[in-house]
Amino acid sequence: MERIVECVPNFSEGRRAETVAQLVAAVESVEEAFVLGTHRDADHNRSVITFVAPPERVVEAAVRVVQRAAELIDLREHAGEHPRMGACDVLPFIPLRDITVEECVRLAHEAGRRIARELSIPVYFYESAALRPERVNLADVRRGGFELLREQIGSVAERAPDAGEARVHESAGACIIGVRPLLIAYNVNLRTNDLAVARRIARAVRGRDGGLAKVKALGFELAGRGVVQVSMNLTAYEETNIHEAFEAVRREADALGVEILSSEIVGLVPQAALDRAAEHFLKLENYSPDIVLENRIAQALARKKA
Amino acid sequence: MERIVECVPNFSEGRRAETVAQLVAAVESVEEAFVLGTHRDADHNRSVITFVAPPERVVEAAVRVVQRAAELIDLREHAGEHPRMGACDVLPFIPLRDITVEECVRLAHEAGRRIARELSIPVYFYESAALRPERVNLADVRRGGFELLREQIGSVAERAPDAGEARVHESAGACIIGVRPLLIAYNVNLRTNDLAVARRIARAVRGRDGGLAKVKALGFELAGRGVVQVSMNLTAYEETNIHEAFEAVRREADALGVEILSSEIVGLVPQAALDRAAEHFLKLENYSPDIVLENRIAQALARKKA
Numbered sequence: 001m002e003r004i005v006e007c008v009p010n011f012s013e014g015r016r017a018e019t020v021a022q023l024v025a026a027v028e029s030v031e032e033a034f035v036l037g038t039h040r041d042a043d044h045n046r047s048v049i050t051f052v053a054p055p056e057r058v059v060e061a062a063v064r065v066v067q068r069a070a071e072l073i074d075l076r077e078h079a080g081e082h083p084r085m086g087a088c089d090v091l092p093f094i095p096l097r098d099i100t101v102e103e104c105v106r107l108a109h110e111a112g113r114r115i116a117r118e119l120s121i122p123v124y125f126y127e128s129a130a131l132r133p134e135r136v137n138l139a140d141v142r143r144g145g146f147e148l149l150r151e152q153i154g155s156v157a158e159r160a161p162d163a164g165e166a167r168v169h170e171s172a173g174a175c176i177i178g179v180r181p182l183l184i185a186y187n188v189n190l191r192t193n194d195l196a197v198a199r200r201i202a203r204a205v206r207g208r209d210g211g212l213a214k215v216k217a218l219g220f221e222l223a224g225r226g227v228v229q230v231s232m233n234l235t236a237y238e239e240t241n242i243h244e245a246f247e248a249v250r251r252e253a254d255a256l257g258v259e260i261l262s263s264e265i266v267g268l269v270p271q272a273a274l275d276r277a278a279e280h281f282l283k284l285e286n287y288s289p290d291i292v293l294e295n296r297i298a299q300a301l302a303r304k305k306a
Numbered sequence: 307m308e309r310i311v312e313c314v315p316n317f318s319e320g321r322r323a324e325t326v327a328q329l330v331a332a333v334e335s336v337e338e339a340f341v342l343g344t345h346r347d348a349d350h351n352r353s354v355i356t357f358v359a360p361p362e363r364v365v366e367a368a369v370r371v372v373q374r375a376a377e378l379i380d381l382r383e384h385a386g387e388h389p390r391m392g393a394c395d396v397l398p399f400i401p402l403r404d405i406t407v408e409e410c411v412r413l414a415h416e417a418g419r420r421i422a423r424e425l426s427i428p429v430y431f432y433e434s435a436a437l438r439p440e441r442v443n444l445a446d447v448r449r450g451g452f453e454l455l456r457e458q459i460g461s462v463a464e465r466a467p468d469a470g471e472a473r474v475h476e477s478a479g480a481c482i483i484g485v486r487p488l489l490i491a492y493n494v495n496l497r498t499n500d501l502a503v504a505r506r507i508a509r510a511v512r513g514r515d516g517g518l519a520k521v522k523a524l525g526f527e528l529a530g531r532g533v534v535q536v537s538m539n540l541t542a543y544e545e546t547n548i549h550e551a552f553e554a555v556r557r558e559a560d561a562l563g564v565e566i567l568s569s570e571i572v573g574l575v576p577q578a579a580l581d582r583a584a585e586h587f588l589k590l591e592n593y594s595p596d597i598v599l600e601n602r603i604a605q606a607l608a609r610k611k612a
Contacts, residue, residue, distance in 0.1 A: 004603070034606035036599075052603055096599075189591075246588050262591040268599040271577075274584040281587035282552050285495075285568040293342075293402075293574040297310070297358055300340035 005058040005104060006036075006094040006182065007051050009065055012084045012173075013073045014045040026061075026068035027051045033061035036268065045080030046089075050268075055099055059111045062091060066115050070172035075146050083139075085146040086121070087172035090138065093129075093179045104179040105129045109163075112177045116164025119172075122153065123163040126178035131162050138176060146173045184234040184273060185266035186242050188249045191259040195221050198228035201252040205230070205245065212248055214240040227261055237270065243277035311364040311410060312342075312400040312488070313357050315371055318390045318479075319379045320351040332374035333357045339367035342574065351386030352395075356574075361405055365417045368397060372421050376478035381452050389445075391452040392427070393478035396444065399435070399485045410485040411435045415469075418483045422470025425478070428459065429469040432484035437468050444482060452479045490540040490579060491572035492548050494555045497565040501527050504534035507558040511536065511551065518554055520546040533567055543576065549583035 013019045017040065024035050033053040040047045053061050066088040073087035091111070093104045105128055112123040130136045144152075150168045152159045160166050161174065168174055190198060198219030203209045206217035214236040220229045230249050234240055242265075250260055272289075279287040289295045319325045323346065330341050339359040346353045359367050372394040379393035397417070399410045411434055418429040436442045450458075456474045458465045466472050467480065474480055496504060504525030509515045512523035520542040526535045536555050540546055548571075556566055578595075585593040595601045 028610060034603065034610055036602045036606055052606070242588060243584075260589060262589045264590065264592045265597050267597075268602055269597055271598050271600045274598065275580055277584040277588055278549075278580040282548060282583055283566060283568045284570065286570045291571050291573075291575055292577050292580065294577045296342045296574060297340065300342050300358070304334060304340055 002097070003054055003099050004052050004097040005055050005099060005107065006096045007053070007058055007062055008092050008094065009049055009062070009069075009088050010084075010090040011047045011049070011069050011073065012045065012075060012078045012080070012087055012089050013069075014041045014043075014047050014080065019072050020047050020049070022072060023047070023049060023065055023068055026065045029064060030057055030061040032057045041082075043080070044082040045078060046082045046084070052096060055103060055107060058093070059107055059114065062093075062111045063114050063118065066091065066121065066175060067119055070119055070121060070169065074171040075173045076171060078146075083142050083145050085142055085149050085168075085173050086175045087169075088175050089142075089173075090126075091175055091177045092127070093177075094182050095179070096182065101128050101179060101181075108177050108179050112163045112175075115175055115177075116161070119169070120164070121169040121172055122161035122165065122167070122174045124174060124176045125162045126176055128179035129177060134158070135162070138178065141176050149174060181236055182270065184237050184242060184269055185232070186234055186245055186263065186269075187229050187231045187266060188246060188263045189222065189225075189227050189229050189261040190253060191261040192228060193221070193226050194258075195219060195228050197253075197256055197258055198230050200256070201249055202230050202232075204252045205232070205248040212240050212245065215245055215248075237273050241276050241280075242269070242273050243280045246277075308403070309360055309405050310358050310403040311361050311405060311413065312402045313359070313364055313368055314398050314400065315355055315368070315375075315394050316390075316396040317353045317355070317375050317379065318351065318381060318384045318386070318393055318395050319375075320347045320349075320353050320386065325378050326353050326355070328378060329353070329355055329371055329374055332371045333367050335370060336363055336367040338363045347388075349386070350388040351384060352388045352390070358402060361409060361413060364399070365413055365420065368399075368417045369420050369424065372397065372427065372481060373425055376425055376427060376475065380477040381479045382477060384452075389448050389451050391448055391450075391455050391474075391479050392481045393475075394481050395448075395479075396432075397481055397483045398433070399483075400488050401485070402488065407434050407485055407487075414483050414485050418469045418481075421481055421483075422467070425475070426470070427475045427478055428467035428471065428473070428480045430480060430482045431468045432482055434485040435483060440464070441468070444484065447482050455480060487542055488576065490543050490548060490575055491538070492540055492551055492569065492575075493535050493537045493572065494552060494569045495528065495531075495533050495535050495567040496559060497567040498534060499527070499532050500564075501525060501534050503559075503562055503564055504536050506562070507555055508536050508538075510558045511538070511554040518546050518551065521551055521554075543579050547582050547586075548575070548579050549586045552583075 036050045069088040108129040202217035202219040205211040207213040216233040342356045375394040399414045414435040508523035508525040511517040513519040522539040
């Protein structure tokens with residue numbers, strides 16, 4: 001698989017493991033579509049499936065899993081903390097390898113048109129796939145959830161869908177489809193139980209308050225461990241990598257006389273992010289993927305096969 | 307390729323690129339044998355080929371390249387700075403993935419017996435493959451080179467080969483075959499032109515003088531750049547990794563008031579060595595190869611194929 005798109009659909013079902021297993025099977029019924037992981041949250045009554053596929057297969061896998069979700073999940077019986085307006089609530093496409101944002105937008109639009117036409121589910125496009133500026137932000141699209149959308153979709157002009165007819169699918173609601181960058185979820189734990197310290201550092205390092213433009217951050221207490229955490233999302237790791245976020249937190253912590261206890265990756269991290277951290281700390285002057293033994297073996301294998 | 311042996315034969319020819327190309331072709335004539343890189347040194351009149359193969363193919367690839375070297379290189383016409391006693395002078399086997407040192411020793415011995423029998427080239431086993439303690443050290447085996455061996459092999463008992471008859475191959479000499487661990491060649495450059503500083507730090511960090519057991523180190527001048535370098539070989543990176551060598555050099559440099567300018571990998575580095583450096587500097591508490599996106603994709607691919 002040379003060119004890879006990642007897809008991270010969110011479903012309004014987090015209690016029945018059997019449903020999630022059937023959704024995984026729907027994705028993997030498509031050749032060359034691979035599920036990397038699933039996350040099921042009973043409190044939010046919501047699940048996330050992470051899968052990858054080449055661009056020519058990813059739309060088919062996405063349509064199949066949305067169809068299966070429409071068969072298995074009835075929003076009229078769904079309750080949970082998390083806002084939602086669809087059985088498959090959100091369907092983000094993420095460019096992973098050798099593919100542009102523009103190509104992913106075309107794939108997201110193709111998936112949306114098929115879901116609207118074949119499954120009679122109205123579709124809204126968000127973030128890079130948005131067709132209207134007021135729909136770039138996911139939360140704005142979803143405000144009021146399924147119940148409010150059901151009331152307004154046919155009567156309030158600005159709630160008309162981007163694809164499909166202006167009425168919700170009776171049981172599956174609507175689907176919000178977008179293109180967003182790969183996120184790295186990265187937390188730094190501090191050797192203190194003072195939540196104010198974590199919040200102050202979060203403010204200092206995040207873009208919203210004048211810190212690193214591609215970093216979102218919040219301060220949390222890890223009650224069980226008696227420490228606090230700066231919890232971050234890196235929205236463009238090619239521009240601001242984990243080591244830069246770590247160093248920014250360390251600078252702020254040093255200034256407050258607080259020590260860094262540890263850090264952690266939540267979910268998955270691209271190899272390049274770890275490599276670039278090693279390069280930075282070791283001051284490596286000749287790093288390139290070509291100096292890595294395993295990459296050279298893969299290259300030699302590909303060259304000889306060609 | 308699940309199980310991998312690396313092989314790094316050294317040849318007594320560093321001037322004719324065509325000869326090296328023919329040696330590469332001999333390796334790659336074996337299915338599943340892949341050349342990762344070559345290094346040709348005209349001053350030393352010597353070349354190195356790095357290749358990998360699964361254990362069941364590596365002996366065949368090694369025998370074929372030694373045979374081709376015997377056809378192409380005539381030691382009687384060879385001159386160069388580097389000590390040597392064979393057309394293929396040294397042939398080390400290195401356990402790379404899912405294979406033990408003991409298995410590699412069996413492969414090295416099998417290659418040696420075949421080279422002696424099929425090519426009439428006498429063979430000496432060194433390092434982990436040595437059959438006599440006085441042959442563990444490569445330099446001891448090679449002392450005096452081809453010319454002295456030719457005189458002594460038939461008459462001096464302690465120079466009798468480990469495999470084959472006690473006479474050199476007329477033009478190809480002898481071959482020294484061994485098993486050694488993967489080495490990482492790693493240099494740290496210091497922001498000073500004082501060679502004494504590099505030598506002092508090298509002494510402090512290397513095992514021979516009480517430093518890190520699995521680190522060899524020397525101090526050099528990089529005349530062209532006006533700086534000095536601590537040049538290291540890490541002989542067991544699973545025990546002492548690049549970040550530990552870097553930190554040891556930094557501690558000594560700090561004590562001498564000297565700054566680290568940069569570091570560099572010479573040749574190839576295993577992915578695990580870079581990952582573990584990132585883990586260390588970021589204080590990552592949940593590092594495992596499973597959190598790396600590309601590894602998860604490879605696992606999902608293998609799982610679905612199975």
